[in-house]
Amino acid sequence: MTSLGSQGSSSSSSTEYVVRVPKNTNKKYSIMAFNAGDKVSCSTWTQARMERDMSNRRIYGEEETQEGAAGSEFGKKQREEARRKKYGIITKEFKVEDQPWILKVNGKAGRRFKGIKKGGVTENASYYIFTQSADGAFEAFPVHAWYNFTPQAKHRTLTAEEAEEEWGRRNKVVNHFSIMLQRRLREQERGGGDEDEEEGEKGAKKKKKGGRGGDLRIHDLEEDLEMSSDESDGSNGDGEDDEAKAKAKKEKGAKGKGKKKKKKGSDLEGFEDSDDGDFEGLEVDYMSDESSSEEEEPEKTKPNKGEDVPKGIDEMSESEEESEEETKNEEENKEEEEEEDGKKTPVQVEKKKKKDSSGESDSSEDSDIEGEAASALFMKKRTPPKRGGGRGSAGSSRTGSRPGTPSIDNAATSNTLRAAASKLEQGKRQTTVPSSETPAAKRLKMEPSPQSSSGKSTPQPASGKSTPSASDVLLTEDAVRRYLIRKPMTTKDLLKKFQTKRTGLSSEQTVNVLAQILKRLNPERKNINDKMHFYLTE
């Protein structure tokens, strides 16, 4: 066979090449088709791995477990076959050739593709691949099959039910980022399981994740992409369940944990940063008028958690009561660790698991507050576990009335606690009425003074401890009165309303001040759900 080189023919310049169809090749050629929009460039691949997706085998294969002795009948297979023939049941065979491909590019951190065979390609026309060989001739190879490859999402997606729910809420929800966050947290609650151990692992992994946690949501997807890796192989449809199970059983070990943690870390970073306490506006339970306002809060709040919360809180209270001690210790430990890294991930994580709503960072302080509040206010033996419950419910009520608080604290322009604190420190007397409320927050420092001092400010050096960025909440008698008029609240609820971050008081101070206020107000007591609630009727 001669290969004709450039051979000029008369009219147009053309070159002739010999076309060969090699016969002996044992290689089967197939087409791998990618969508142009996926921007796939094979030259950038450093490493690729391809295997058949056998996940459909169990549907087709009547391969029940090969039962040897036990439970098997003699001649069962033949009988089954005869029966099928008699009834004309034709079952499609599981052909490996027709199964989809799974292509993994660049290892664990790379992309994944699923290639589904396209039918009908070779029916009426044949495709050939023409390659130019060394001697200038063309070699034509027939195409055996055509596979359409689509990239597989590594980020988590909603299931059908969740998607429908979200669709129903689409007009109300503004913050779409929180949708996935909610879902994750819900999963955690469901798959709570061995939380101690989980935390331990998380603590270990925290360092790794901490580094990436500082970024905002935008980073989330990439983090997921990095970490999810092989989690979704196989049963894709059960992706969510798998993750829930992984959380619950820690079977997936580090990876599952890491992914979950990282997500939480990154999400909770946001929580941390948004100090406004916006994310407290979660519960929709008692006060329907707040539902919309909650959802408009643009931070990583959980507006959708609103509906979940009412029941969640009670459950939380109960669950917290059970294992409060451990969690408290762990929280504190975690918090210390976190503060080293500057991130509060595990605490948040753990808290999120145990208590849903409050994303506060001062967990330990809160728990202190509640315990002491309980004892201070009731002066009877209360089990510490009440702390958690109180916090949960306090959070609910507090957030529930959050929109109300601006009305309490409004008007004052210098309403930031910082300003108030600084003023107090300078020993200035607050003359304006609204601002009189601010130093009232500092009342905890003064000796228990009579009612008359409620409106006055005493030149007390502000604790100056933790200065919150915004003071929407001040611990005043008026504020407490308003809360109690509106609805019955427990001490924990009240404490939730006056978070230390917001009021600038320490936990002890808050407790003391609250105790004094309550003594002054002398609200009526009612037992709801075995909890002592206070309320006022005006």
Place this chain on the structure above:
Amino acid sequence: MSDKGHDVDLTRAKQNTGVWLVKVPKYLSQQWAKASGRGEVGKLKIGKAQGKTVVSFNLNEELTVVDCSGEKISSVRSPREHPFTMQTVGGQTLAVFTESSDKIALEGMVVQRAECRPAVSESYMKLKKLQIEESTKPLRFSQRLEKAITTNYKPVSNHSHNLEYEKRKKEEGKRARADKQKVLEMLFSAFEKHQFYNIRDLVDITKQPVIYLKEILREIGVYNSRGPHKSTWELKPEYRHYQEGQEEEKEAAKME
């Protein structure tokens, strides 16, 4: 189940080898399959006319003979000239990979798509006509026979199959009752393999008369008249131990 996970050989992909994807009519690919020797099927002419690239394929002479299912050598020949219609790859990124028995390799990317069309000519039309005629023929058809077939279903006094059966039966004779211990051993070994047995199957295995076998079975086994394994015999629970140590158990039970 073979492990089909293969690392893809990316050497050609890195070289950015470009290939053409050409759609070829069915009859042409059939002709190509008949190529002999090294597989040379024709010549590809790539030229430029009026600024446009013109590609055409010329089929070799010997391959133009068309095999048709008809009895006679057809006078139809497939056309020789086949201009290619060039197309862009467009909205798809196409790569080519090969599978051989032991590995998967990426051969390259498709840079050009083309369609091979036959140059319309008389011979092509005739060829198409032939094809259409063939495809319209129904798969099944009825044909009238001139003579009735008399070679089937002749009456016989006794079928050969029956004769064999009777002979076999005679040889075997009636089943004799073997030693009870031996029968028990046979039964236990059978029940090691499967848990449930039909009485017919047990008779076949042990070659014992049914009544005798049933007596023995009643001692060591139980009959399931209902349930998923209906009308089957299985060993009694005390004899049953479908794990290791099965034999010792059964031996112990047997001794009782």
